[in-house]
Amino acid sequence: MNKRLQFATAVLASALMLGLSGTAYANPTPNPSETPTPTPVASAAICSAKSVIRQSALGKFYGYVVDVNSGKVLLDVRGSEATPSASVLKVVSAAAAMLTLPSDYRATTKVLTVPDQPGVIVLQGGGDHTLSRMTGESYTTYTGAPRLETLAYQVFTRWAEAYGISKIILDPNFFAGPTYNSAWKASDRTNGYISHITALQVDSDRANPDLTSKAYSGYRSTDPVLRTGQFFKEALGGLAEDAKITKGRTPKNAVEFTSVSSQPISVWLKHAIAVSDNTETEFIIRHAAKAAGLPASFSAIEPLVKQKLTSVGVDTTGLVMKDGSGLAQANRLTPKMVTEILALVAKDHPNLAAMDEYLPIAGRTGTLAGRFTGKNAVARNFVRGKSGYIPGLYSLAGTITAKDGSNLAYAIFARSGDGKKVGYSARAALDSVATRFFTCGANLGL
Incomplete structure (x- = not known):
């Protein structure tokens, strides 16, 4: 069991045993020395995400969710369609670097x-x-x-x-x-x-x-x-x-x-993912390209990433990388591809498992420290994710230890398109979508 699952399991079990209400998840006080098994709360019924993904604040919505343990696809809305990425692209760059460089690599x-x-x-x-x-x-x-x-x-x-x-x-x-x-x-x-x-x-x-x-x-x-x-x-x-x-x-x-x-490069990776450092991510991917025998330049990023991700079974169809940080508007990826990477992370892939510790935790760390408020506070501590924003797009992708104990990987995007526009409210709307994933767990569906 990885560290994220151990921690989340302890928090969830504590809340269930005490009979706390949903908002009590915002400030749990787990005992690090105890990691009890949560009481299963799942049922055979489908827990629908239909209403939450239809929020007008999400504009043109893209989403893909898998149950990591079973491999079952729980939600697929334009999952194989390419979309701008914003800083969720950092997950892709970080994965390629982690598949290329040893964790103790230094400049x-x-x-x-x-x-x-x-x-x-x-x-x-x-x-x-x-x-x-x-x-x-x-x-x-x-x-x-x-x-x-x-x-x-x-x-x-x-x-x-x-x-x-x-x-x-x-x-x-x-x-x-x-x-x-x-x-x-x-x-x-x-x-x-x-x-x-x-x-x-x-x-x-x-x-x-x-x-x-x-x-x-x-x-x-x-x-x-x-x-x-x-x-x-x-x-x-x-x-x-x-x-x-x-x-x-x-x-x-x-x-x-x-x-x-x-x-060590591991310190760079943790910081870059936590605070979404654009320059740091560009440096990381250049070191990876050079180590792989490619030019340490913008032109090498996409070939490097496709090569490394394909080697671990990730489908890179539709991937376009003009940079490594996600700042470029012309970047494209699919929610399915990002979710496949994060599923490997959640499965403790030997090169990628550490990324789980790099991802911000809802309500606690990094770019998610001030998010997941109000009704969404129930998912605090249990949702991890890399957030992103560029004009016309908001994104969030990561892993979730759901209420029923299942382990999910997800990628969701709110995009201006088809006559719809997104603004700042898309952030809270994406949080509510991730919260529904947490609540539904393995029974998530449309």
Whole structure:
């Protein structure tokens, strides 16, 4: 039994034994040391989802639900039709990365010297968006991120030459291709949704990433590589006071001088899924593409994902990936495909099981912390899901430990189309759909 099922079973059993009303599920107090088996409440009767999926707030609705244990399809509404995805696409990108990279994979930023060029060093990016320019007690959204000041200190203390550093070459060539997607708006960058995807940058290129600062700013620049070089020169202090900064490739005879490494990719994945970090997801999928022998570029994302998902039996028909984060309007996937991935997660697939711990929990964590309120609070703690939004589409996909003890995987989408439009109310409407799935469990039907 996986951890999610153990926890949810304990909460559900406690509520059933105490005879609590539906709203009491909002704040359960399970005993972690006890995992009793819930009393079955299922019956042979169909528990209809017809009314809840017909809410006008859902616009053109897409949905697919399976009983993980039996494999039975419980609901299929346009399940094999391709739809825009929004951030639910992060589940797809994360799955491909988890099927490609070991959980302890790390990105490394290096400083190299050039033997025949005294005073010249190379700052070589290894694709670490979390590398931070923070100092002292300041911190960013990335837990345990390596610091630029650490790298500079290591250079300063190991520098044995009588001369200082005269030139800093910035090498961002670990990644390939365009750094900004033509499918993204310029405002996505200035609004702080995404940075240029460069293999050398600090703090995902936020203008002020310091979470201890009232002047925090998520604005992203047009040249994160050069900004990183400038911050590095400042960190080196007098050792590089007159150094020239330039972009280029690492000379073939360069020798590694020092380095810092990121947290494991598993930490990135958990954070990216929990808070829907667009830049982080783009970095993750690029590392996966490079590890698979493909270019670390936008063009490699879709081929990589199709290859990896097909290898575990997921039907990728209709999949279109212009990016890895779901920001592009032209992305397409089917609810069936996403549900098949999540069913593997719920079945404790050796490479994918950890995703269950990454998914936000309704009413508790991540992007679902403030959701599932009112009548939907009954499903808090029992529904996990990755939410998504782009203009004209709201989405939610994840796993559910249902009231009858069954284990469900689901993907639901509310889309503008066929003369219908969706707005902010679609979020609560999707929550009510997921709540019905929780209530009905294995008896869900239309």
